[in-house]
Amino acid sequence: MSSRALRQPLSLRLTSNIFLAFWCLIAAFPIFWIVVMSFKSPVDAFDSNALNVIFGPATLSVGKGLSLLDIILGIAVIWGTILAATRTLPSMVRSYTKPGQEWFGWLIGVLALLVGFLLVFFVVLPAILNQLNPLFGPPGRDVLGLTTEHYKTVWIDRGFSNNFKNSLIVTTGVVTVSLTVGTLAGYGLARSGSTLAFWILIVALVFRALPHSVLVAGYLPVFINSAEWLSPILGENAPTLYGKPFAVIAVLVAINQPFTIWMLRSFFQNIPSELDEAARVDGCSHFQAFRRVIMPVMWPGVITTGLFSFLLAYNDFLVTALLLDAQNQTMVPAIVGMFNRETTTTDQVVAVAAAVSITAPLIFLVLIFQRQIVSGLTAGAVKG
Amino acid sequence: MNFRTFAVFVGPSVFMMLLFIAFPLVSVFKQSFYVTQPIYETVEKETCTPGFLTQTCVTEQVSQPKLDEHGEIITQTHYVGLQSYRNVLEPERAWRAISDGSWHVLSTINFWKALRFTLTFTLITLPLVVGCGLGIAILINNAARSIRGPVIFVSLLPFIITPVIGVLSINWLFRGDGILTAMMEWWLNRDIALFAQAWTIEVLMMIYRVWHVAPFAAIIFYAGLQTVNQDSLESAVIDGATRWQRLKYIVIPHLMPLIIFVSMIHLMDSYRVFEEIVGFSSQGYVISLQWLTFDYLTPDQAGNRSISRASANSMLTMIGVVVLLILPLRRTWRDHKGSH
Numbered sequence: 001m002s003s004r005a006l007r008q009p010l011s012l013r014l015t016s017n018i019f020l021a022f023w024c025l026i027a028a029f030p031i032f033w034i035v036v037m038s039f040k041s042p043v044d045a046f047d048s049n050a051l052n053v054i055f056g057p058a059t060l061s062v063g064k065g066l067s068l069l070d071i072i073l074g075i076a077v078i079w080g081t082i083l084a085a086t087r088t089l090p091s092m093v094r095s096y097t098k099p100g101q102e103w104f105g106w107l108i109g110v111l112a113l114l115v116g117f118l119l120v121f122f123v124v125l126p127a128i129l130n131q132l133n134p135l136f137g138p139p140g141r142d143v144l145g146l147t148t149e150h151y152k153t154v155w156i157d158r159g160f161s162n163n164f165k166n167s168l169i170v171t172t173g174v175v176t177v178s179l180t181v182g183t184l185a186g187y188g189l190a191r192s193g194s195t196l197a198f199w200i201l202i203v204a205l206v207f208r209a210l211p212h213s214v215l216v217a218g219y220l221p222v223f224i225n226s227a228e229w230l231s232p233i234l235g236e237n238a239p240t241l242y243g244k245p246f247a248v249i250a251v252l253v254a255i256n257q258p259f260t261i262w263m264l265r266s267f268f269q270n271i272p273s274e275l276d277e278a279a280r281v282d283g284c285s286h287f288q289a290f291r292r293v294i295m296p297v298m299w300p301g302v303i304t305t306g307l308f309s310f311l312l313a314y315n316d317f318l319v320t321a322l323l324l325d326a327q328n329q330t331m332v333p334a335i336v337g338m339f340n341r342e343t344t345t346t347d348q349v350v351a352v353a354a355a356v357s358i359t360a361p362l363i364f365l366v367l368i369f370q371r372q373i374v375s376g377l378t379a380g381a382v383k384g
Numbered sequence: 385m386n387f388r389t390f391a392v393f394v395g396p397s398v399f400m401m402l403l404f405i406a407f408p409l410v411s412v413f414k415q416s417f418y419v420t421q422p423i424y425e426t427v428e429k430e431t432c433t434p435g436f437l438t439q440t441c442v443t444e445q446v447s448q449p450k451l452d453e454h455g456e457i458i459t460q461t462h463y464v465g466l467q468s469y470r471n472v473l474e475p476e477r478a479w480r481a482i483s484d485g486s487w488h489v490l491s492t493i494n495f496w497k498a499l500r501f502t503l504t505f506t507l508i509t510l511p512l513v514v515g516c517g518l519g520i521a522i523l524i525n526n527a528a529r530s531i532r533g534p535v536i537f538v539s540l541l542p543f544i545i546t547p548v549i550g551v552l553s554i555n556w557l558f559r560g561d562g563i564l565t566a567m568m569e570w571w572l573n574r575d576i577a578l579f580a581q582a583w584t585i586e587v588l589m590m591i592y593r594v595w596h597v598a599p600f601a602a603i604i605f606y607a608g609l610q611t612v613n614q615d616s617l618e619s620a621v622i623d624g625a626t627r628w629q630r631l632k633y634i635v636i637p638h639l640m641p642l643i644i645f646v647s648m649i650h651l652m653d654s655y656r657v658f659e660e661i662v663g664f665s666s667q668g669y670v671i672s673l674q675w676l677t678f679d680y681l682t683p684d685q686a687g688n689r690s691i692s693r694a695s696a697n698s699m700l701t702m703i704g705v706v707v708l709l710i711l712p713l714r715r716t717w718r719d720h721k722g723s724h
Contacts, residue, residue, distance in 0.1 A: 008526070012526075013526065016522075016523050016526040016527070017523075017526075017527060019519075019523055020520075020523040020524065020526075020527055020535060023520055023523065023539070024535060024538045024539070026595065027538050027539055027541055027542050027595070027599065028538050028541060030542075030550070030553040030554055030557060030595075031541055031542075031545060031553060033553070033556075033557060033563065034552075034553040034556060037556065046560070046561070046562075048561040048562075048563065048565075048566035049566070050563050050567075053563060181396045181397045181400055182397060184392075184393045184394070184396060184397065185393060185394045185396070185397030185398070187393055188389075188390050188392075188393030188394040189394060192390050192394075194390070196390075197390070197394070200394065200398060202713065202716065202717075203401075204401065205709075205713070205716075206706070206709065206713075207401060207405050208652060209652040209655075209705045209706075209708075209709055210405070210409075210702060210705065211655070211656040211658075211673070211674045211677070211698065211701050211702070211705065212656065212674070213656075213658070213674045213677035213678050213681070213694075213698055213701070214408075214409070214412060214677070214698035214699075214701060214702055215404075215405065215408050215409075216677075216681060217408075217412050217415070217677060217681060217691065217694045217695050217698045218407070218408025218409060218410075218411045218412040218415075218695075219408055220681055220689065220691065221411075221415065221420075221691055222408075222411070250404055251404065253400065253404070254400060254401065254403075254404030254405050255405075257397060257400055257401055257404075257405075258401070258405075261397055286389045286393075287389075287392075290393075311544060314546070315546040315547060315548075317546075317547070317548045317658075317659060317662065318658060318674070318678060321678075322678065322681055322682070332546055332548055332549070335548070335549070335552075336548055336552075336662055336663075339552060340665060348556075351552075352556065355549045355552055355553065358546060358549065359545055359546065359549055362544050362545060362546070363541065365544070366537060366540050366541065366544055367537065370533070370536065370537055370540065373540060373544070374536065374540075374603055374607075377600065377603050377604055377607075378603065378604060378607035
C-alpha cells in the first residue's frame with residue numbers, strides 16, 4: 001500500500017486486524033486444545049469446564065504438575081529452538097554446504113536440531129529443574145497440572161513405535177519413487193509442447209480426481225491373491241502383497257503421480273529453456289543437460305513437491321487402512337482404531353496423545369518449510 | 385525435443401500410471417460384472433446331546449463352504465451382468481420411492497443416501513471455501529508486513545494437519561460434554577447433543593471441511609492479490625469507486641482464473657469426502673459414496689469382502705466425478721487450442 005490514494009482509514013485497518021486475529025484463533029484452537037488435553041489426566045481432559053482442562057486440578061492432585069519456574073524455562077527452550085530453526089539453521093546450512101547439495105545439509109541440520117531439542121527438553125531440563133525447584137519457594141511449587149504418562153503408554157506399552165516404523169517405510173518409499181519418476185516426466189512435459197504431452201496432462205488431471213477407493217477396489221483382490229500369480233515368476237515363496245507396507249508404496253505413488261507431474265512441470269516451466277539449450281549447444285545430450293544444468297537449479301521445486309508427497313503418504317488413511325492388516329498398520333489407521341475400539345476415557349486420552357505425537361512433526365515441517373509450501377501451492381495455482 | 389527423448393523422460397511415469405491406475409480401473413470395471421463366492425455344499429450333520437438313558441440326536445441339513453485339500457475355501461467366480469449395480473442402486477425400490485415422492489424411503493437405500501450427502505456436501509462447501517478463502521486472503525493482504533509470516537504459519541496448520549486427526553480434534557471438542565458443546569449449552573441454556581441427529585453432524589462436517597480447505601484457498605488468492613495492478617486500483621479510486629466496487633470490478637475479475645482453479649480442486653477433493661465420516665463415526669446417520677466403497681471392501685464378520693459390489697459402487701462414483709469435471713475440462717481444452 002505504497003500509494004496515498006490506497007491508504008486505508010484506521011477503523012478499517014482495525015476491523016480487518018480483529019477479524020484476522022479471530023481467524024487465527026479458529027485455525028489454531030482445535031490443535032492447541034488437543035495438545036492441552038493430551039497432557040492431562042482423563043478426568044481433566046474431558047472436563048466441561050475450560051479452566052479445569054487448562055489447569056488440571058485432578059492431574060495436580062496426583063502430584064503431576066509444573067511450577068512457574070518449569071514453565072518459564074520450558075518456554076525459553078522452545079523459543080530458542082524456534083529461533084534456531086528459522087534463523088541459525090538456514091544460515092548455517094547456507095555457509096557450510098556446497099551449492100547444489102543443500103538438501104543434505106538440511107537433512108543433517110533438521111535431524112540434529114530435533115535430537116538436540118528432545119534431549120534438552122526431556123532429559124537435561126527435568127534434571128536441572130528437579131534440583132532448582134525446591135530452592136525457589138513459591139515459584140518452584142506446582143501450579144499447572146501436566147503429565148506425560150499418556151505418551152509413555154502410547155509409545156512404550158502400546159507398541160506405537162511399530163506403526164511409526166511402518167509410516168516411515170511408506171513415506172520414504174513414496175517420496176523417493178514419486179520424485180524420481182516425477183522429475184523426469186515433469187521435465188519432459190514442460191519442454192514439449194506437443195498435443196501428446198497435453199493429453200497426458202489431461203488424463204493425469206482426470207486420474208487426480210478419482211476417488212482413492214476406486215483404485216483400492218482394483219488392488220485388493222490382486223494383492224490378496226498375489227501369491228498365486230507371482231509364483232510362476234518368483235517360485236514357491238512368492239509373497240502375499242496384502243498387508244505389506246512395501247506394496248502400499250506402489251498404490252500411494254500411483255495416486256500421487258498425477259499431482260507430482262503437474263506440480264514439477266510448473267516448476268520446470270519457470271526455468272528458462274535457454275539454459276538447457278545453451279547446455280545442448282555446448283555438447284550435452286538431453287539427459288546430461290537435465291542432470292548437470294537443470295537439476296541443480298531445480299532443487300527448491302523438488303523439495304517442495306517432496307513435501308507434498310510426504311504429506312500425502314503420511315496423512316493417508318483410506319489406502320493404508322484397507323491394504324494393511326491390523327498387525328502392520330501405519331500411524332493414522334492405528335489411531336482411528338484406538339479411538340473407535342476403546343471407550344474408557346483413559347483410552348480416549350491415549351488416542352489424543354497419539355494424535356498429537358503424529359501432528360507434531362507436521363507443525364515442525366510448516367515451521368521450517370513454510371516458504372516452500374506457500375510457493376508450491378502458488379506454483380500449482382498460477383500455472384495450473 | 386523429439387519423440388524418442390520425450391518418451392524416455394515421460395515413459396516411466398506414464399508406464400506407472402498405466403500399470404497402477406489405468407489397469408486397476410479396467411479390473412474394477414471387469415470385477416463389477418463378476419461375483420466371487422465360496423461354493424457351498426449341503427451336508428447332513430448329526431448332533432447328539434447326552435440325555436437321560438439314551439442320547440438325544442438331531443439330524444439337520446447344514447450348508448457349509450467346500451474346502452480343498454489345503455483346507456482353504458474353494459471359490460467360484462461367475463458372470464452376473466448388471467446384478468451388482470442393481471444391488472447397489474436398487475432401482476425398483478428407488479423408483480417407487482421417487483414416484484411416491486418419499487425422500488425418507490429413498491434415503492434408506494445406502495447409495496442414494498450417500499449420493500445425496502456427497503452432492504450437498506460438495507455444493508454447499510464450495511462457495512463457503514471460496515468466500516472464506518477470499519476473505520482471509522484480503523485480511524492477510526491488509527495486515528502489516530511484519531505479522532504476515534506468523535499469520536500464514538497459523539493459517540497453514542488446518543490445511544496441513546492429517547485430515548482424520550483434524551476431524552477427531554473437532555470431534556473431541558464437541559462430543560458429549562466437550563468443551564464447545566458445554567459452552568453452547570451454557571449460552572443457549574438448553575441441552576445440546578450434536579451427534580444424535582444427522583443434520584448437526586452434517587453441519588459439523590461442513591464446518592470442518594471449510595476450516596481445512598479455506599487456508600489453501602487463502603494462500604492461493606493471497607498470491608494472486610500480490611499481482612493486482614496497483615495503477616488501475618488507484619485510477620479507480622480517483623474515478624470515485626468505492627471499496628466494494630474496486631473489489632467487484634478489478635480484484636475479483638483478476639482472481640477469476642485462481643477462483644476456478646480452487647473450485648476445481650475443491651470439487652475433486654470434496655467429492656471424495658471420507659475422513660469426516662471416519663472421524664465423526666457418523667456411519668449410522670450420514671455416509672458418503674467413497675465411504676460406501678470402503679465399507680464394502682472392509683471384511684464383514686465372516687471375513688468376506690463384497691468386492692463386486694464395491695467395484696460397481698466405485699464405477700458409479702467415478703461416473704459422478706467425470707460428470708462434474710466435464711465443464712472445467714472443456715474449458716482447459718479450449719484454452720489449450722487457443723494458445724496454440
